[in-house]
Amino acid sequence: MxxxxxxxxxxxxxxxxxxxxxxxxxxxxxxxxxxxxxxxxxxxxxxxxxxxxxxxxxxxxxxxxxxxxxxxxxxxxxxxxxxxxxxxxxxxxxxxxxxxxxxxxxxxxxxxxxxxxxNPLWKKERIYILNELITNDFTVIFSLVKKEDLTSDWIGRTLDKTAINDLKKKLNIDICGENGEYHTMVLNAPFFKHKIVVNKVDFIENDKYYYLKTIL
Structure with a gap:
């Protein structure tokens, strides 16, 4: 301590x-x-x-x-x-x-x-990190994905058990997105005083990425 x-x-x-x-x-x-x-x-x-x-x-x-x-x-x-x-x-x-x-x-x-x-997450197993988020009731959404790895419907999707299983099926990616395959934003966590509400999710694209456009 x-x-x-x-x-x-x-x-x-x-x-x-x-x-x-x-x-x-x-x-x-x-x-x-x-x-x-x-x-x-x-x-x-x-x-x-x-x-x-x-x-x-x-x-x-x-x-x-x-x-x-x-x-x-x-x-x-x-x-x-x-x-x-x-x-x-x-x-x-x-x-x-x-x-x-x-x-x-x-x-x-x-x-x-x-x-x-x-660095509390350093060298931890990737699946351990993702499961810790689920176990501790974090609300996480995908905010950017690389086009070559994931499709546009991942934008705004919640990181839950189903999403983790879908990531596992993609053999050529790091399931935590460590190679830039995806990024996330947290809408709720145990230390938040209140949850962030995103009323509408849309995405923007360029030549490499789909990324979040939000209207709060």
Missing amino acids: TNNRAAVLWTGGKDCALAFFKAQQAGYTITHLITFAPKNPNFKAHPIHLIKKQVKAIGIPHLLLTVTAPIKESYENTIQQLKKLYKIDTLVTGDIDEVDGHTNWIEECSLKSGMKVY
């Missing part, structure tokens, strides 16, 4: 939300949500307007922090500021595995400042 002041790196998707929950269970005091973003972000998989709804439902401060080139130096300096200005001791990530063979990016960028990093 720990009483460290922690911030969760927040995209609004299933992995960061489950990491938030696991960090709470481990005894961390979560003081902030942190979203690293480029200048003028236009997130297709994780719409900012939905993230703002999540922040309201969770009820803790959210920092949208701009990173610029050189990227690693920008991350390092920003993390150092989080430690200094906000007295944050630990960053919580929803990272599951290496991406393209690289080690954990946030851990690398936290070495300079001495910031601690908690």
Whole structure:
């Protein structure tokens, strides 16, 4: 158990939300949500307007922090500021595995400042992660899918047991979407004060993706 002041790196998707929950269970005091973003972000998989709804439902401060080139130096300096200005001791990530063979990016960028990093999902079995979401009553919808992997009817679909079984049938994808096959947004979680209601779901497409267009 720990009483460290922690911030969760927040995209609004299933992995960061489950990491938030696991960090709470481990005894961390979560003081902030942190979203690293480029200048003028236009997130297709994780719409900012939905993230703002999540922040309201969770009820803790959210920092949208701009990173610029050189990227690693920008991350390092920003993390150092989080430690200094906000007295944050630990960053919580929803990272599951290496991406393209690289080690954990946030851990690398936290070495300079001495910031601690908690990765509760790291190297966990993919099916364990998905089942934890179901068991703990998270409400998760698919917000973006890669056209070569999934069809447009996945947009807005709830991540439930049927969806997990359908993902298992697709042999060439990572069932947690770790290779960019899909992204998600969380509409409810054990730490939400209220559920986010999406009244209408529609999708937009480009050459590679179908992604969520919501009217709340």
